Amino acid sequence: MxxxxxxxxxxxxxxxxxxxxxxxxxxxxxxxxxxxxxxxxxxxxxxxxxxxxxxxxxxxxxxxxxxxxxxxxxxxxxxxxxxxxxxxxxxxxxxxxxxxxxxxxxxxxxxxxxxxxxxxxxxxxQREVRETESRERLDASWRARLGDADYAEAQRVRAWLSGHPQRALLLAYLQATEPVLG
Incomplete structure (x- = not known):
């Protein structure tokens, strides 16, 4: 050969x-x-x-x-x-x-x-490679839109929220235009 x-x-x-x-x-x-x-x-x-x-x-x-x-x-x-x-x-x-x-x-x-x-x-x-590349592109887009410091802070908060027992309540609080009293 x-x-x-x-x-x-x-x-x-x-x-x-x-x-x-x-x-x-x-x-x-x-x-x-x-x-x-x-x-x-x-x-x-x-x-x-x-x-x-x-x-x-x-x-x-x-x-x-x-x-x-x-x-x-x-x-x-x-x-x-x-x-x-x-x-x-x-x-x-x-x-x-x-x-x-x-x-x-x-x-x-x-x-x-x-x-x-x-x-x-x-x-x-091959599907896993494409999914990983897609996630990496999305993360790069958010990093570009937010800037490095804010992106890093958002990642820190995301990690903290991911396993928190009151995740839904915390997200509702963060999204509320008026303070939510619990």
Whole structure:
């Protein structure tokens, strides 16, 4: 097989102990069969999330164009990993294989996500990424409208109210134009 990024012949190598994949010796791109990944998951106990490595969030997608599966020629689907990560994973749905650009597996490892690949590639995982990004955009909008200091104070009050036993009464009081006597 030849690398999807630089067209160099790949070699079957160990991505992690017990996890074999086709890897490019030039750009470190990896063609990973999900069948091999599932076997590896079953053998390896889930490790604690790794500490974030410096710069792991900063990698950019190196294959923004649509890629074709080297096995069946179908277009690979792109999957967002997380809103704060600026790269996408490419998967062939027919062959059940994933293309990882050279820095993507190390970035997944740095974020503690190597055991979450199947979730990332699922409809539910993609929905969660979109929902998180939507919440982050909404928070950024409120921060821009309120300013940093007022936004931080509103967040503090929100957190205080969220578990308060008289939350409804306090909200009614805050919304009343005239003081409410209780």
């Amino acid at each position: 030849y690398c999807l990024s630089c067209n160099t012949e790949t070699r079957r190598e160990s991505l992690e102990p017990g996890l074999m994949a086709e890897q490019c010796p030039t750009c470190q791109g990896t063609w990973l069969a999900l069948e091999d990944y599932r076997r590896w998951l079953a053998q390896v106990p889930r490790q604690a999330a790794a500490d974030e490595a410096a710069g792991a969030e900063m990698i950019e997608e190196t294959s923004p164009r649509a890629l074709r599966c080297p096995d069946c020629e179908q277009l690979l689907q792109k999957y967002r990993v997380a809103g704060h990560l600026k790269f996408r994973l490419d998967q062939c749905g027919a062959c059940r294989k994933v293309w990882l650009d050279g820095e993507e597996w190390p970035a997944l490892r740095a974020q503690g996500l190597t055991h979450s690949l199947l979730h990332i590639l699922s409809d539910r995982g």
